[in-house]
Amino acid sequence: MPHPLAPQLTDPADANALAEGVWPAGAERVDGVLHVRGASVADIAAEHGTPFLLVDETVVRERARRIRTAFEAAFAVPGGEPAVDVYYAGKALLTADLARWMRAEGLRIDVCTGGELAVALRAGVEPAAIGFHGNNKSVAEIEAGVEAGVGTFVIDSPIEVERIAAAAEAAGRVQRVRLRISVGVHASTHEFLATSHEDQKFGIPVAEAPAVVRRIRALPSLELVGLHTHIGSQIFDHEGFAASARRMLALHAELGADGQQLPELNLGGGFGIAYTAADSPEPIEAIASRLADAVRQAAGELGVAVPRIAIEPGRWIVGPAGITVYTVGTIKPVQLGDGARTYVSVDGGMADNARPALYGAQYSARIASRSSDAEPALVRVAGRHCESGDIVVDAEWLPADVAPGDLLAVAATGAYCHSLASNYNAAPRPPVLSVSVLPDGGALVRTLVRRESIDDVLSRDAGLDPAPAADPEPSNGAASA
Template sequence: MTASPLAPERLAHPDDANALDPRVWPASAGRAASGALVIGGVSAPALHAAYGTPLYVIDETDVRARAARIRDAFAAAFAPLGVRTTVYYAGKAFLSIEVARWMAEEGLSLDVCSGGELAVAEAADLDPRRLGFHGNNKSLAEIDHAVEIGLGTIVIDSLAEIERVAQAAERHGRRQNVRLRINSGVHASTHEYLATAREDQKFGIPLADAADAVARIRSHSSLRFLGLHSHIGSQIFESGGFLEAARRLLELHATLLEGGEVPELNIGGGFGIAYTSADEVAPIETIAADFAEVIGSECARLGIPVPAIAIEPGRAIIGPAGITLYEVGTIKDVLVEGAAVRRYVSVDGGMSDNLRTALYHADYTARLANRVTDADPALVRVAGKHCESGDIVVRDEYLPGDVRPGDLLAVAATGAYCWSLSSNYNYLGRPAVVAVRDGGSRVLIRRENAHDLLRRDSGYSSGAEEIDIDTILDREH
């Protein structure tokens, strides 16, 4: 069967629409003898029976392995330069109490961006000295609490924050470590909404204003300036932008050494992952080696010591280790411009559990999860159940042409920025998050039910609890 004329250039017509590309799927992904998708030794039908759908599934072993690989790659790359490296896990990608503990057990630090994320870290009993606090508009209460508990580093994002953090540190009799986020002006090759170092955006201090900002930080005895921080964006495949940002920061770093110590440099991250087979991702060891080579040579050129290095790899740790399971509901063939048929496969979730497709025009990979089939591949668009025409989960994919209602569908690489961006649009409860490992599964975050949604409504009386509202919502397990 030939490729559909509606298929995008990047999407090749598959020889086998059941195949699992190991670059896209969790390391443990495979097929059982029955044809069912298996993750972490647990089959998709078993997960569906136990927890229902939609369902986020995270391969714990894969997450830990990716964290350790990044940790070891940067440690090895920078060891010849004689400096230590710190890896920060991005809590915003996905955060639960158990995942926070996994990161600590693998030797990573944790980056938080709100009081809520900080509360998760505290509930996980993480050492506050291993935490970093980001954000362009931290509240006074968030700053005060962070200083009070002895949080490791607060990333200063504006001139106003210098005074706010300094005052909080004075109140608590502490000397607070801070980094200064710099808007380097490097334009990363990514979606406009994911680029965070362009001149016209909300994050950071312009490079030209950085020296004055550091002088203001150093004027406060309650603050200790650790160094500069850069983050040029997210889901970035090309290393050139990172390396150029590092060069620009090191030029400034060298200048700042004239006024005092600058022990660290945070070079950010946001490394891309493969959402489809068309995505080419460099090995993390290559990325780390490139960073070490550029930073080492630039420091030598500038005649300065190599600072301690911190990185924030972002989704690269947890994104590829997660999938989302759905159940197929309706199937509809639509003739497009009188020329070709697009098959809409609607599932029991949608933009409330994966906003990235609507927000970023993100591409994803999907496969049948309950069986394999020899049916010819058909181009499909996986749609959600929301009352919104833009409610698309996977814009373009080839699935077996005999996909039918009741099938299970798995979408790959949803471990990052899916649960975190989830909502209750159309009053759907957010799905459960389940960890799988060595043939077992357990709930990390339980599914929201109807009463969770209604109890926030002041009109919801105790008598209303007798209404069996779950019969008109997705079943709860």
């Protein structure tokens, strides 16, 4: 029977179990301890301290391959080359190694700032395989992208038409561009994640698109290769995507009626994942197939050829591959009118995972350093930051004997955790680690992004003298080990 303080949860059969589809496919318990691809999180914590983000490289690569294969199959042209380009949305999580994994799996890279562009370029990503997004790209960022040879820019406003054209003319090149359209589809997701309704900072309204397209086509330094849309994030089924695609095909056909056909259509990303056992996203193969059916049907009705399709998944690829591991610091039972809730505080929080504070995101948690036969208790996992809204997991069932010093793992943190991390309360940001399988079957744990030290955090404070060389302050986890 659901607990009155957490009606969204059902009583767990086993508070140690790792829900399939929520935890990385390579996660399992060995003698009670959580392992990922054979690597013990307890051993990793002993070496690296806590908190840390651990990414299963095998899962990342497999999911990148799976979504590319699903869309290539769905949009396949008999006897032809694959008619789909898959861009990995770097905003979800971008490191040099991750960019290289994406390219190795046949994906392009989507960036939206000069910083993300620099990561991709320094990782060795070919500029032609990069798409540059953003609703307020600076002139300097545009010039850097043009100079580097970025494959496509996504134009988000009429002002950007002039800025990108000027940068391309100065560089002596013709820049490929797409025009982002606010298509008016209201995705079934959180208000902050919906990106294509009318009152929105992104894109050009459909009614204004023809005039902007005429201006782009009048500028010899720009080549309009297609339209772009993105209806939101964390969307579980195909219906919103299909509705958006039909509207975009109608505009695509209208803009090509004068004989200047647009060869491409970018339908964005936003494919949802399971953060808890209650989530049930539609399989990506079904979404791809139904989206392809909607595109073909709309193209047929409009009398236009199916354009080359592009998509931009980020969360779907990397989200389920990551777990964040914390050390429990304090336990505080709180008696409430509808029952008791136990606050379990950990050595991280909203500075390494802002999503719960931003829009009430839900997560799953498990004790990672041991299993337990204790009865399940309702807990709220709280962070260490000085905000009442610093909640990591709003409600979860954990063994009632959860105690200080336990390692606590939170699932599905691969996306939008490290990339949104901050130094709130002058807290150093955690490292990003990866685990992969060696040829001999062993586990290889590597550092993708090192842990910040206190000196790193203070190094930008111009009022401080340079600090003497010192070892980084140990994390709470390392200190309690």
